[in-house]
Amino acid sequence: ERTGFPEVVYGEGKTADEIIRIFRSLKEHSEVLLATRIDEEKGRKIVEVHDDCTFDERSGTVYKKKPLEDTEHYIAVVCAGTSDLAVAEEAAITAEVFGVRVERVYDVGVAGLHRLLGEIERIRAARVSIVVAGMEGALPSVVGGLVAHPVLAVPTSVGYGANFGGVSALLSMLNSCSSGISVVNIDNGFGAAYNAVMIEKMAGS
Amino acid sequence: ERTGFPEVVYGEGKTADEIIRIFRSLKEHSEVLLATRIDEEKGRKIVEVHDDCTFDERSGTVYKKKPLEDTEHYIAVVCAGTSDLAVAEEAAITAEVFGVRVERVYDVGVAGLHRLLGEIERIRAARVSIVVAGMEGALPSVVGGLVAHPVLAVPTSVGYGANFGGVSALLSMLNSCSSGISVVNIDNGFGAAYNAVMIEKMAGS
């Protein structure tokens, strides 16, 4: 592919059999594999056949990674709590499959600022951050104000009531008063990782 | 009034003359006066007649306060930047007219967390906080996580694009992951102050 990125299978609406077949053909020219939006049943079936692949239920991904090169450069994947982990892991695994080191900085929501501040140097040392947040979606603004690198913000559909399936978080992120933040679609961990990896790779090693 | 609160004139849709007349009659039984939503032209006309009143253009209020009692107890009115000052001042002036001491903690947006952290003790020492924010509306969540008293959150209509006249901030506040936050209507500084004063007075002196 012109972009030099491995092809990723979007699992929604595809059967396990279809994905198994696609993986077979992808293996002909690719050492790594990734399928997203895979539910438990499909995941189990795929890794039965492709037993060099891992199924991660939480993020709904099936993947095969290569060992990463040793490097000080990384992408930080940041989120608040358990409820955003699915999307954060979709982003983290995608970046790793694409060959980039990831630091996971989880459980650092804005309601407990001390935890975030305790981890801030680990975030600051990244070249790009992916910040995942549901509900009020404030985390990217706060992180964006504390770091000097690009922040990819991912709203999640987690929450209830007036969160409207992620719209509340999406609007927060679009209206952020911190500079250096751009936004991808609700729950689109994959898309954030794709962008982050592009930026990371551009920066060189 | 049963509530023990002075009557406040909502200026929208009333002429200067009407407000002048209402103030005249209110003076018969009240030492303090407050009218909100007053534009410059009306404001000038009213204070020409009622020259014991002050017109504050920024907040669109005309008021007459009594000197406050000396007290360590206060309401904190917190906001980010110049653009939210109108609403913050509507809240602050309302609280002062109602006889409660106010500490203004302005220019402490989430994009510059150090400024907020530098002022946090002044906010923590309040009995109630009114936190005003437009755009992504993240400030009440951050403040709410740092203080142990009730936070009244006021979304403002300030911003552009996908802020939708304050809806973005409103949704953020309703979906806050911090506990102890309740919300009033967009731009309703008066309403936040009314609530805050009720709580403050209940706590005693």
Next chain:
Amino acid sequence: ERTGFPEVVYGEGKTADEIIRIFRSLKEHSEVLLATRIDEEKGRKIVEVHDDCTFDERSGTVYKKKPLEDTEHYIAVVCAGTSDLAVAEEAAITAEVFGVRVERVYDVGVAGLHRLLGEIERIRAARVSIVVAGMEGALPSVVGGLVAHPVLAVPTSVGYGANFGGVSALLSMLNSCSSGISVVNIDNGFGAAYNAVMIEKMAGS
């Protein structure tokens, strides 16, 4: 915890086993326990293990309360009909677990004003009211006009057609013409109680 409030488990997205474990560890330093958003299956499992806890199906809570001190002070929890009871009870139980006396004033919708007026003294005598309403969400405005204390309004998602999952009630409450009302997220009985308890405790005993 700095706030002096017991930690509460938000059950959505957690398994029964996870909650059972969390309760075990919470018991080490807390006499009371509360988990919200618990469905029947999870609830049964949890109380099988933690048999000093009660599962309340209607409100989806599992809790362990301490006997309340004898006091004339209380929070009123007010709602219209059967359909809002789940949220009202989430609020009431939360407040009780937090150690505050609650008066339940149920079945007092605005369509039958005489019932509400018959109970109004019981509401007036509270220090704070939590008013829960779905559909047109008018109850907090009516109660707010009749009492002189703070009203926490909770919109519920109950209804059909143009209620839009609670948006109709939410907007009513935000636009209330009564003063002294602030609003929490749709169906957020817990949040209303958290605020109400904060205010109640501030007022002292």
Next chain:
Amino acid sequence: ERTGFPEVVYGEGKTADEIIRIFRSLKEHSEVLLATRIDEEKGRKIVEVHDDCTFDERSGTVYKKKPLEDTEHYIAVVCAGTSDLAVAEEAAITAEVFGVRVERVYDVGVAGLHRLLGEIERIRAARVSIVVAGMEGALPSVVGGLVAHPVLAVPTSVGYGANFGGVSALLSMLNSCSSGISVVNIDNGFGAAYNAVMIEKMAGS
């Protein structure tokens, strides 16, 4: 006209001259006249030519009524405060031009229930009520619960913030928990009156 109702001119988008001409031709077969949505400039021009007509600035109507027959039957037009008067008067004047007696019951908002209860017998004695309300739009629900006749509810665009130009009041009315309420478009005082008069006339004298 088949309906037996006088033709009414909708002034929006018509010039004063056009309305003057239309009135001239309507006079050929009608003793009464009504034009709605007329601003001050147009209104002055029309009554200069048609000096048997009255221009009511508040409601934006120009009209010529016939004296009403003496009757105990009437339509009640009910609203809260000054801000809804324009729409209430559009309704009241329309009904009077159509030959029906109107009782105006103004300044009876839900935030001050005692005033409403003080007037309730005057409303109950009507055959139909038109209830006009902006902001939270709760008044029709409360009135609907107190009377046994049909209530036409008219949301108004009055308010600010999350009232969304009348949507908040509209939704409240559509979701009313009181029976016997039907709704017309935001600010459509004319439409409510048209319906109310139809019902009133059907009931006979």
Next chain:
Amino acid sequence: ERTGFPEVVYGEGKTADEIIRIFRSLKEHSEVLLATRIDEEKGRKIVEVHDDCTFDERSGTVYKKKPLEDTEHYIAVVCAGTSDLAVAEEAAITAEVFGVRVERVYDVGVAGLHRLLGEIERIRAARVSIVVAGMEGALPSVVGGLVAHPVLAVPTSVGYGANFGGVSALLSMLNSCSSGISVVNIDNGFGAAYNAVMIEKMAGS
């Protein structure tokens, strides 16, 4: 009841047992019975116990009617096609339980105007019409233009795509260019019937 109307059970969120109990107690002072929003399982259970009641699956109602008096006066219930029948029948059965004669004029959508025109005299002869429509919701406007009596318009949630669960039809009806139309909530056949019966009864026999 002050209104002289039988009490109706809103089935949503009530168990079959609860409704069976309520019916038992209603029977003490009422010859007719009505419960709405009843699914098949609940319906079967209720009529097993109350075998003088009928369960109508299409409209989700359980009811017991009295024979109607012989009369030329009636309410027309009008709708387009099979998809709106559930709501139309909720309206028709409600009116009949309340003691009013109903003429059903079904299968007369605006896409086939000849059918509607063929039935128009039957509609015109009614004292009130209930017009039920989903999708584009145009039927009440067309009927309203052809009849001289009040039209209660009921939007339904039937359709797909940009119908938004009935919002499309609701907005059409609120913005109708025909006079004499008022609107109830989406799918609220009961509410339309309640209004229509009030008007019908007022007109006398």
Next chain:
Amino acid sequence: ERTGFPEVVYGEGKTADEIIRIFRSLKEHSEVLLATRIDEEKGRKIVEVHDDCTFDERSGTVYKKKPLEDTEHYIAVVCAGTSDLAVAEEAAITAEVFGVRVERVYDVGVAGLHRLLGEIERIRAARVSIVVAGMEGALPSVVGGLVAHPVLAVPTSVGYGANFGGVSALLSMLNSCSSGISVVNIDNGFGAAYNAVMIEKMAGS
């Protein structure tokens, strides 16, 4: 141009001088000219310089047409009342500038069906219809049910209250129960004409 259609100037955001210049250069290879969205001031300026052009204030167009060939084939442009004329004329003039005969069938709203039925043969005889409607947007559904040719539906932003700047009419048209209707953007008379002319020309002469 590949499409064989004259180039049309979209006037919004262009100065009179810019349009004058563009017209000058278009004249080099085109006998006809059209600019849309032109307000009065700009219109007057343009026709002062290009005095072979006509300014039509109602539709906001400046144009130069060629005489049409004599033909029995035409496009019908259909609308209800005065308020939709601007958009209807934008469509009609566009079609005429593009060399197609237009029959204007105005003042045929659904509230007065007899007028529409009186003109229906003139509409039926067209090869394509453009049906323009604001408010409830029902006209295309009714026309679509009566003709056997394609209907281009144009919602207009005319109305007030819950018409939401044309959204009500747009949704009606998208949800039409009549077949053979497709929709263009709100107020987009030009776009409807462009489509209609394409279809008309394809049908041959």
Next chain:
Amino acid sequence: ERTGFPEVVYGEGKTADEIIRIFRSLKEHSEVLLATRIDEEKGRKIVEVHDDCTFDERSGTVYKKKPLEDTEHYIAVVCAGTSDLAVAEEAAITAEVFGVRVERVYDVGVAGLHRLLGEIERIRAARVSIVVAGMEGALPSVVGGLVAHPVLAVPTSVGYGANFGGVSALLSMLNSCSSGISVVNIDNGFGAAYNAVMIEKMAGS
């Protein structure tokens, strides 16, 4: 039927038995048959009885076609990827049942422009195109800019996050900067085909 088009059964809300009966009666005067919105279970049942019909699961249609005449004229049905195929096939099958030749141009999304450009002559040679797209809905704009015939755009509900069930694609299509595009309801492949066939037939053979 006046339109000369076969009657099509809209399967939603009809039982297999009802459709089987309708097909039986349609067969009396029609050689072709079509039912849309048929799920697998219903589809299987129908073709068991009507074994001259085909059930296409992907598009949810049951149909019986006649062999098409040999012709160079056709409708192009264009879409991006697997996820829009259901709607594209509903359109293609409808057109074929109506007797028009269809060229399917699938897998030509805007993210891979070279594929689209490689197929563009096949699209250009059509007399009408139906362009189906979900997510950002950009394909009709790109195709519309490349062809000189009418484009019927069909938004699909495919996607996640801020696609809002097809609203994102719908708005894109309504706001297209390409001329010659008109839009039908979300997922309405049938409606697009109906329009396209009308246009195709008008153009003659």
Next chain:
Amino acid sequence: ERTGFPEVVYGEGKTADEIIRIFRSLKEHSEVLLATRIDEEKGRKIVEVHDDCTFDERSGTVYKKKPLEDTEHYIAVVCAGTSDLAVAEEAAITAEVFGVRVERVYDVGVAGLHRLLGEIERIRAARVSIVVAGMEGALPSVVGGLVAHPVLAVPTSVGYGANFGGVSALLSMLNSCSSGISVVNIDNGFGAAYNAVMIEKMAGS
């Protein structure tokens, strides 16, 4: 500033005098200056005092740049037509003030793909692209599919009808089927440039 970026003045809601004063103080430590959202009147006043600054009316900016270093690296700023130039120029000027070379690729909308394809190499050679689009917002998807570097998408509020002030374009961009696209707020040319410059600088010279 920690970020190494010059401070930018957001002009909305600031007076000319305030901005003049801020510029004066910024000059003490910065060679470059930038204020955005400046209307004509303010712009003229500011450059009268700060005559080393330029006022660009189209983009509403006042700025002072330094000569750029000679470099092959640049950011591409891409847009369709005249109507998006204001936002495109806000982006381009911001990037230049921040010291980065910009290539402007204007007038390349998706409706005229040949123009875009003619310029595509100039876009491909950039390290980052800012793609600005109103109406249907399809341009970033098309560009994103053709380049292998990060694309910052900026929706603009340009358009009419169902564009809803930029929401249509915003949703298109969030739902893009091309990878490597992230989105900023409607009309936020400044924000896109800030992100792009961060990425560009990270890539080194």
